[in-house]
Amino acid sequence: MPAAKRLFSKTxxxxxxxxxxxxxxxxxxxxxxxxxxGIVHLTGRNGAGKSSLLRLIAGALPTAAGRVLxxxxxxxxxxxxxYAQDYAFLPPDDRDLKLLETARENxxxxxxxxxxKTPDAAVNAALADMGLAPLADVPVRVFxxxxxxxxxxxxxxxxxxxxWLLDEPFNALDSHAADLLADALRAHAAAGGIVVLAAHQAxxxxxxxxxxxGAAA
Amino acid sequence: MRHVLIPHLARSLRLHLRRGPEALVTVxxxxxxxxxxxxxxxxxxxxVARAAPGIIWTAAALxxxxxxxxxxxxxxxxxxxxxxxxxxxxxFAVVAAKMLxxxxxxGLLLLAALLVVAPMLFIPFAQLGVLILSLFCGTLYxxxxxxFGACLTxxxxxxxxxxxxxxxxxxxxMLLLGVLAVGAxxxxxxAKAYVLLQFALLLPALPLAPYAASVCLTMNVRSS
Numbered sequence: 001m002p003a004a005k006r007l008f009s010k011t012x013x014x015x016x017x018x019x020x021x022x023x024x025x026x027x028x029x030x031x032x033x034x035x036x037x038g039i040v041h042l043t044g045r046n047g048a049g050k051s052s053l054l055r056l057i058a059g060a061l062p063t064a065a066g067r068v069l070x071x072x073x074x075x076x077x078x079x080x081x082x083y084a085q086d087y088a089f090l091p092p093d094d095r096d097l098k099l100l101e102t103a104r105e106n107x108x109x110x111x112x113x114x115x116x117k118t119p120d121a122a123v124n125a126a127l128a129d130m131g132l133a134p135l136a137d138v139p140v141r142v143f144x145x146x147x148x149x150x151x152x153x154x155x156x157x158x159x160x161x162x163x164w165l166l167d168e169p170f171n172a173l174d175s176h177a178a179d180l181l182a183d184a185l186r187a188h189a190a191a192g193g194i195v196v197l198a199a200h201q202a203x204x205x206x207x208x209x210x211x212x213x214g215a216a217a
Numbered sequence: 218m219r220h221v222l223i224p225h226l227a228r229s230l231r232l233h234l235r236r237g238p239e240a241l242v243t244v245x246x247x248x249x250x251x252x253x254x255x256x257x258x259x260x261x262x263x264x265v266a267r268a269a270p271g272i273i274w275t276a277a278a279l280x281x282x283x284x285x286x287x288x289x290x291x292x293x294x295x296x297x298x299x300x301x302x303x304x305x306x307x308x309f310a311v312v313a314a315k316m317l318x319x320x321x322x323x324g325l326l327l328l329a330a331l332l333v334v335a336p337m338l339f340i341p342f343a344q345l346g347v348l349i350l351s352l353f354c355g356t357l358y359x360x361x362x363x364x365f366g367a368c369l370t371x372x373x374x375x376x377x378x379x380x381x382x383x384x385x386x387x388x389x390x391m392l393l394l395g396v397l398a399v400g401a402x403x404x405x406x407x408a409k410a411y412v413l414l415q416f417a418l419l420l421p422a423l424p425l426a427p428y429a430a431s432v433c434l435t436m437n438v439r440s441s
Contacts, residue, residue: 086307096296098228100235107227109314112224113306147382 007034008072008192008209010086012057017066018053026052027187027213030066036162036192039185039208040117042201048214049195050198051092054165057069070163088156092171092198094148099141103132103151106140110155126158130180145172153181164188178204218310226321233322239287243280244326250276252386262339268336268398270348273331274392277352281323281359282380289320289367290376298371298438299419308431316364316427323355325392340403347412353413355395360418361426362387368433391418409411 011033017029026049034040042050053059057068059075069073075083075149097106104123106145111119127133130150140148149172166184170178184203185195202208233240254272258265294300301311319349328349335345366384370376 045410060299060303081305081307084303087303089300089303091296091299093296096300098232100232101228105231107229109224109299110304112220113301113304115220115305130417162434 002102006036006134006192008194009195011035011039011069011195012163012196013069013072014057015067015069017053017056017068017191018064019049019056019061020064021049021052023130025064030211030213032209032211034194034196034209036194037189039189039195039197039203039205041197041202041208041210042213043202043210046214050213051167053213054089054167054196054198055161058087058165059083064178065111069075087165088159088161088163090152090156090166090169091163092167094145094152097140099165100139102137102139103127103143106135106151107133107155107158111158116158116160116161122158126154129157129184130154131177146177149173153184157184162193164193164195164197166195166199169197169205170199170201219313219417220342221310221319222314223380225311228229229315229318229322233274236287240322243283244330245278247280247327247330248285250279251337266339266403269340270403270416271394272338272387273334273348274333274355274395275400277327277356277390278359278385278388278392279381280327280379281319281356281363282384284319284323285363285367285380286376288294288315288322289364290371291390292373293438298434302435302438308435309427312364312368312430312434313427316360316430319363320360322366324353324360327356328352332412343400344402347408351395351398351408351415353392356417358391358415358422359384359388361422365426365430365433368430368437371434391415404413 012034013034013104014030017030019026029055030053031199032040041051044050056063058060059080062076070078070083070086104127107118107126108216111122116122122132127136132147132150132154132155135147137145138197140151142149153169169181173181182203185203185205188195197203244309251272254268255265256267262426280312331345331352335348340348362384363380366380367376369383370379373379394411394415398408398415401411402408
């Protein structure tokens with residue numbers, strides 16, 4: 001992989017964000033600017049609003065106040081499909097993987113839906129990246145929790161988006177896979193990509209900005 | 218459109234076939250209802266033949282609703298729709314592809330099953346053409362309405378009964394025209410007008426149903 005080749009150059013800005021769920025304020029006045037190459041680690045206790053903030057950045061949850069800006073544009077005014085091209089979301093669990101399909105079939109579905117050029121090659125590369133090449137044609141039904149997590153991460157990388165939103169990416173990963181993921185995060189940041197991740201343990205990476213949530217509550 | 222249609226067709230066919238016997242439930246259900254009526258009406262040719270259009274249409278409507286849950290509610294429950302909304306792809310196209318998948322997995326199979334059901338209900342093969350054409354409209358209409366109803370009930374714990382209550386009333390005009398068309402053809406009269414009216418019902422639903430369904434899907438997924 002060519003070192004420090006800048007692929008992405010967009011900035012994420014959170015401006016005075018308040019999040020309310022079920023009538024309760026989870027956090028308020030959260031502001032942050034993440035330049036290209038920035039990695040943000042969301043911290044906070046259970047229910048502090050880490051997942052909510054990730055969904056909020058993805059535009060899947062409305063803000064009670066404040067704005068999310070992507071490259072200077074308010075995401076609530078952007079075209080949903082345009083913005084969706086720029087970010088990739090890792091759900092906190094892997095329930096969406098179809099157990100009756102193989103790893104390859106699962107990824108191919110999304111590769112085609114995302115209009116990735118040469119989907120077969122992209123799927124093979126993504127599987128190899130996360131060390132899943134030998135399991136490519138095995139039904140996901142027999143995967144362990146960690147292997148499913150790796151498959152979700154492989155799918156995320158396949159999308160080649162500038163902004164990664166990761167909800168508990170290290171869950172169920174063994175130390176080898178966690179190292180693979182840390183390498184991937186480092187490479188993504190080096191390419192100018194942005195990572196926002198919610199995790200209970202800080203990732204073993206240099207230059208991570210911590211954003212504590214729910215301190216007000 | 219191709220990039221949406223092909224993966225959806227491939228996935229729904231694959232999952233359908235790998236679920237094993239579940240894939241044939243729709244067709245067996247259709248054939249069983251027809252057989253039950255044929256037997257319980259006493260087997261008299263004139264009675265059964267007169268009731269045949271009604272039996273076929275009712276059985277098709279109920280059978281088509283069976284496959285909705287596995288196509289829509291499973292994708293909602295496991296978070297697939299959530300990821301679809303986070304994808305650079307039009308929701309309208311996704312829903313339209315789902316509706317086509319539903320028709321291929323139910324409507325098309327029901328039309329094929331007519332070859333078994335028609336002789337059971339004393340429908341002469343000469344009249345099969347009108348029956349197939351009119352049921353083609355009907356099953357496609359059911360796939361469109363069904364997709365809309367399914368997207369409307371995403372998130373409900375027991376969507377089955379709700380779907381029946383929602384969709385069947387909307388399906389009534391199509392059912393009436395279909396029964397009239399088949400009845401007319403069995404009585405040796407022209408069925409063309411009824412079949413054309415069926416197409417007239419179907420056409421506006423082709424764009425409207427996926428549109429309405431895509432709005433419901435977005436609302437239901439984003440509010441959860």
